Amino acid sequence: MIRIGLDTMGADFSPLNEVSGALSALSESTHEIQIILFGKQDLLKEQLTNNPFPGRIEIVNADEVITMNDEPVAALRQKRNSSIVQGLIALKEGKIDAFVSAGNTGAVMGGATLELGRIPGVSRPMIGSQFPRSNGGFTLVFDVGATVDAKPHWLKEYGVMGTIYAREIFGITNPTVALLSVGEEKSKGNELVLESQKILSQTELNFIGNVEGRDILLGKADIVLCDGFTGNVVLKFAESVLITLKTRIRAYADKGIIQKIKAAITASVLKATLRDFDYQEHGGVPLLGVNGVVIIGHGSSSPKAIRTMIFRAEEMVRKDICGVVRTALAKENAPV
C-alpha cells in the first residue's frame, strides 16, 4: 500500500479540488494507494461526510496555511504547523511515501530541500515540465525554475535525473539530451552552454548537442536542459499562448453572428487538438533531486490535475525513482 500525502490548503480551490481529486484517484487507481490529507481537520471532515473509501483516506490536522503570497523562507520558519511543513516532515519520517501539493511552489521546493535533504551527488534539485510537441508526444525541459542560476555540472546532474525520469516513467529507452541554446552549432551559446557541452559530451548520456527555442515544440530532443531562469521564462511564456488564443477568438466572436459560429467551431477544434497544451491537465511536476517523492502542481489545479499528480506520485514511489537517481549519481561519469 503506497501512502500519498496530499496538501489540501493554500491553493486556489482548496480544499475542494484536492478532496475531489483524491476521491477520484482512489476510485480510479489500479494500484493500492492510501491518501493522507494534510490540512484543517474541520474543513476536511465537512468535505468527507460521505467518505466512500473509509480506511483508504485519512486526515492529519495542520492548522496553519502557507498562502500563495507568503514569502517561502519566512513562511517555512513561522508556520511549522502548516500542511506543507507537516506533510514534508511526515515524508521525512516515513509516515507517508510521497507528498503532493498545489500550494506555494517556492515553499514546497524550499521545504522539501530543507526537510528531506538532497540526494548525494545532487547540487540542486530541479523541476521539469512536459512541453507538448507539434507532432504529438512531448519534450521534457529541466530546470523550469527550482534554481534561477546554474553551473555546468548542475546541468549534467539535471541530464542524469531527466534521463532516469524519461526512461522509468515514460519508457523512453535511450532519451536524447540537448542543451537549450541560440543555435545548433557547437560554437553557439552563452558561457554556461559552452562549458556544459564539454561536460555533457563526456558522460554516457545520449547527448546530441544544442537545440534552439523552437525545437522544444518541434521535438528535436527528448530532454532539453537549461538553467531555471530560462526554463521558467519559456514555461510561463508557453502558458500564456492558450490564454492569448482564447482572448483573440473571443474578440473575433464579438464581431457578429457568423463570426460567433466560426469562433465556436474554432474553439472546439482547438480544444480537441491542443488538449495537451492545457498545462493544468498534465497534473504537476516532480521535484527531482531531494530524498523523497514530491509533486508540485499549479495553484489552480483542477480535481483531474490533482488526481494525475497522485498517480504520478504513486508511480514514482513504485518505481523507486529516488533510489535509481541515487545509484546513478554515485557512479563515475554518471553512466545512468
Next chain:
Amino acid sequence: MIRIGLDTMGADFSPLNEVSGALSALSESTHEIQIILFGKQDLLKEQLTNNPFPGRIEIVNADEVITMNDEPVAALRQKRNSSIVQGLIALKEGKIDAFVSAGNTGAVMGGATLELGRIPGVSRPMIGSQFPRSNGGFTLVFDVGATVDAKPHWLKEYGVMGTIYAREIFGITNPTVALLSVGEEKSKGNELVLESQKILSQTELNFIGNVEGRDILLGKADIVLCDGFTGNVVLKFAESVLITLKTRIRAYADKGIIQKIKAAITASVLKATLRDFDYQEHGGVPLLGVNGVVIIGHGSSSPKAIRTMIFRAEEMVRKDICGVVRTALAKENAPV
C-alpha cells in the same frame, strides 16, 4: 531622397523576393526613396528587365555571397566583395542612408559593428522583436540575440534605446520598461536581473520592475529587457507556436470529411485573428546601437516583409533614430 541599400543575396528566396519587395516599396511609399540593390549584377539585371522605376532603383555589383551556413567572422574577412560587406561599407561612406538584409544575421550584425562602429555609450548593439499581445498591440523585447550574455549596464542601455525606438517609431510617449524575470517580486531573478533593477530604478526611464514570461503576450510592459540568450530562446519558441498550430490542425483535418471542414474554418479564423503572430510579416528588426540604420530580416522574408523592412529603414533615417540615441546616451543617467 532617402537611399536604402538592399542586400539581395544569401536569403532563402534571393534575389526574387528582394527585388519584388523593392518594387512594391517604390510603388507604395509615400516618401521619396531610392533603392540600391547589392548583389550579382547579372542576376539582378535579369530581374529588372522591365524596371518601372528608372532612376529610383540602382544596382551595385557584389560578386560574392555570404550564405546562411557561413561562419560570420570568417565570411566577413574572406568575402569582402559580398553584398553584406559592400552594403555596410557603402553605409559607412555615406553612399546610402540605411542597409536592409534578410541574409546571414550573424554576418550582418558582426559586419555592422565592425564597419560602422558602436554609438558612443553603447556597450553592445541589440536587436529587438515585436511580440503580439493577446489584446492587440505588441510588446517590444530587447535583446533577442545580438549578444548572448549581458551586464546590468548593458540592459540600461537597451532600455534607453528601446524607449527611444518605442517613442519615435511607435509614438508611445512614456513607454513602460520591465525586466524579464521569474517572478514580479523585487527579490525574484538571477544575478543579472537583481543588479539591473538597481541601475534601472536610478534612471529616468519609466521602469516598472519585473515581469514574467507570460507577461510578454499578456502585455504588462511596453518594453521588456533581457539578455540576448533568454530573448532569443523566447523568440524562437514563439515562432514555433504557429507551426505547431498548423501541424495540429492539419492532423485533425486528416481524420475525416467533417473534420476537414471544421479545420478549414479554424484555419481561416486563426489567419484572421493571429495575423500579427506571423513573424515574417512584421518585416525585420533594427540593429540598434551601431552608427547607422541597419534592418535585419528572416532568411525566409516574403516580398511583403522586405517592403516593410524598407519602410522601417526609411522611417528610422527620417526620424534620425541614431542621432537621438547618441544624444540620449551622452547624458547623465540616460534621461532619454
